[in-house]
Amino acid sequence: MSETTRPGNGHTSANTSRSSDSKHDVAVLGGGSFGTAMAKVLCENGHRVHFWMRDEQQVQELKENRTNSRYMPDVRIEGDLLPTTRFAETLANAEIVFVAIPSKAFRDVIRAHAGDFRPNQIVISLTKGIEREGFRLMSEILQEEIPRTRIGVLSGPNLAAEIVNRELTATVIAAKDPDVRRTVQELLGCDYFRVYANVDIYGVELSGALKNIYAIVAGMGAALDLGENARAMLLTRSLAEMSRFAVSLGANPMTFMGLAGIGDLVVTCTSSKSRNFRVGYAVGKGARLEDAVAELGQVAEGIHTLLLVKEKAESVGIYMPLVRGLYDILYGGASIKAVINGLMTAVQNSDVEFILPRTLAGQR
Numbered sequence: 139m140s141e142t143t144r145p146g147n148g149h150t151s152a153n154t155s156r157s158s159d160s161k162h163d164v165a166v167l168g169g170g171s172f173g174t175a176m177a178k179v180l181c182e183n184g185h186r187v188h189f190w191m192r193d194e195q196q197v198q199e200l201k202e203n204r205t206n207s208r209y210m211p212d213v214r215i216e217g218d219l220l221p222t223t224r225f226a227e228t229l230a231n232a233e234i235v236f237v238a239i240p241s242k243a244f245r246d247v248i249r250a251h252a253g254d255f256r257p258n259q260i261v262i263s264l265t266k267g268i269e270r271e272g273f274r275l276m277s278e279i280l281q282e283e284i285p286r287t288r289i290g291v292l293s294g295p296n297l298a299a300e301i302v303n304r305e306l307t308a309t310v311i312a313a314k315d316p317d318v319r320r321t322v323q324e325l326l327g328c329d330y331f332r333v334y335a336n337v338d339i340y341g342v343e344l345s346g347a348l349k350n351i352y353a354i355v356a357g358m359g360a361a362l363d364l365g366e367n368a369r370a371m372l373l374t375r376s377l378a379e380m381s382r383f384a385v386s387l388g389a390n391p392m393t394f395m396g397l398a399g400i401g402d403l404v405v406t407c408t409s410s411k412s413r414n415f416r417v418g419y420a421v422g423k424g425a426r427l428e429d430a431v432a433e434l435g436q437v438a439e440g441i442h443t444l445l446l447v448k449e450k451a452e453s454v455g456i457y458m459p460l461v462r463g464l465y466d467i468l469y470g471g472a473s474i475k476a477v478i479n480g481l482m483t484a485v486q487n488s489d490v491e492f493i494l495p496r497t498l499a500g501q502r
């Protein structure tokens with residue numbers, strides 16, 4: 139569908155989809171696919187967007203052509219956009235800061251510039267990953283590095299490639315502070331982008347990171363053409379496994395019924411627009427993992443998240459057969475066929491373990 143005929147696209151130029159009358163200074167950190175998508179929504183909503191990235195060439199291209207062709211070819215960002223490589227300048231006037239830096243670099247970037255954040259500034263993580271050291275989520279890193287800011291997490295079924303075309307999308311803002319939730323809803327919400335609220339920061343953030351693992355699994359399943367029943371089984375057992383893990387670490391199980399849980403799992407496990415799905419698909423077709431990642435040229439967080447979750451699950455004793463199977467394929471040299479066979483012939487167990495605990499499922 140073209141931009142001009144899309145249902146959510148009742149407008150063709152900047153400022154016409156703004157949800158609130160007032161213009162705010164906002165910052166977006168990270169010039170990749172998702173930073174670009176969020177900068178575009180914010181510009182179209184009429185805000186002044188200070189857009190930080192490390193690459194001077196990208197900044198020049200955005201200034202001259204209003205495009206970021208490395209990550210979003212053919213997409214123009216209209217409106218009040220101020221791209222820069224100067225971090226302090228980005229934050230100086232921003233009321234709210236959105237961070238779209240991959241998890242591997244997240245702490246380093248925030249720590250290096252911690253002094254530039256102001257007390258009470260709102261800082262929202264858009265990143266769906268986990269830090270190796272201490273199994274920290276991005277909001278926990280923000281809490282440690284810039285504790286005097288007000289922190290939130292945005293997560294949901296949000297393929298950047300669709301958002302930049304104004305395809306109808308919903309997301310979740312998770313924050314304890316109602317003012318933070320309201321501010322994000324007002325700044326980002328418009329006729330193609332809806333923002334729902336949650337208070338379970340840990341559940342929203344963890345599910346965003348975990349679903350990347352299952353998108354790789356789903357990509358593999360698609361490459362092998364396992365069938366529709368298998369696709370439904372994989373998706374549902376992925377949900378069971380990720381919620382088992384997250385709930386045992388303190389998340390609210392109900393979060394998995396929402397957009398950040400099942401919503402994000404569905405979109406990434408069924409779409410070839412997901413980079414994690416594409417990596418799984420390539421490996422399922424016989425590519426080596428390194429080649430699949432190199433070919434992608436963008437971040438696929440699930441590759442790293444898998445290692446951390448496998449380690450964590452083993453250390454705290456959480457049963458995660460899909461994580462274990464994917465790990466054996468990607469890092470242990472196991473054949474996909476052998477892993478599938480192992481999963482299908484394992485002890486038969488409970489469907490919904492919040493109703494029938496796994497330990498009781500085999501008893502009569």
Ligand SMILES: NC(=O)C1=CN([C@@H]2O[C@H](COP(=O)(O)OP(=O)(O)OC[C@H]3O[C@@H](n4cnc5c(N)ncnc54)[C@H](O)[C@@H]3O)[C@@H](O)[C@H]2O)C=CC1
Nearest residue numbers: 169170171172173192238240243265266296297298436437
């Ligand atoms: N692309 C998408 O559809 C969505 C992505 N996300 C999440 O957003 C985060 C960022 O992903 P994308 O923007 O898609 O990745 P990307 O691969 O498109 O871009 C990554 C960006 O981070 C920058 N970067 C990497 N290391 C850096 C450093 N040390 N300092 C400064 N910049 C650095 C790169 O230069 C690049 O601009 C990931 O955690 C991803 O899971 C969340 C929702 C949707």
Ligand SMILES: O=C(CO)COP(=O)(O)O
Nearest residue numbers: 294295296297412413414
């Ligand atoms: O998180 C995403 C959509 O919600 C994007 O997924 P990928 O990182 O796999 O592209």
